Amino acid sequence: MALRFIEAVDAAFRRLADTPEIGRLREFRNQRLAGLRSWPVPGFEKHLIFYRVDEESVEIVRVVHGARDLALALEDGD
DSSP: OHHHHHHHHHHHHHHHHHOGGGSEEOOOSSGGGTTOEEEEETTEEEEEEEEEEOSSOEEEEEEEETTSOHHHHHHTTO
16 A cells, blocks of 8 residues: 555656646645645545645645644644
8 A cells, every 4th residue: 555655646746747736726824835735646635745836846845644734734844
């Protein structure tokens, strides 16, 4: 199962690299989280990839389980 998850995350990263605007734009109270988007890991939809897009790149911020307190999980990495 772990290998399947890693392969699914890798596939999702490649898809985001090709079509970065595909994910849902998220809103958080913390302004440091402004501009984050999320996209579910295919086959593991409860796991979300949080990322930012700029003109040159896609920055993967974190992959977290959607049942977590998302704002807290994302702020914890700052």
